Every structure is written in structure tokens, then in C-alpha cells.
Amino acid sequence: MIQRVGKNRLKQLASKFRVVAVVGPRQSGKTTICKTTFPRKPYVSLENLM
Secondary structure: OOOOOOHHHHHHHHHHOOOOOOOOOOOOOHHHHHHHHOOOOOOOOOOOOO
16 A cells, blocks of 8 residues: 555644544545544545435
């Protein structure tokens, strides 16, 4: 798997804040970095709320 540069920064921010938003263009690996950084946390998508 590709090593993500932001993984350590994401962990650092998550240790200081209750909520961290990961934003970026489509298909840039946002979901992948979140799921691999926090594998035991539940994943909730905000798309298709209806």
C-alpha cells in the first residue's frame, strides 16, 4: 500500500480535537487514509442522505 504523508498529521490532530474533517478532490484517497489510520472507528458517509 502507498504510504500516506498525512497519516501522522491526521493522528496528531485527532489526539487534540474531537472532530477532524478530511477534505479534498474526488478520488484522492480521503476514505482510504481515514479507514487505515483509524481501523476501529466506525465509518459514516454523508452522501446520499435520502
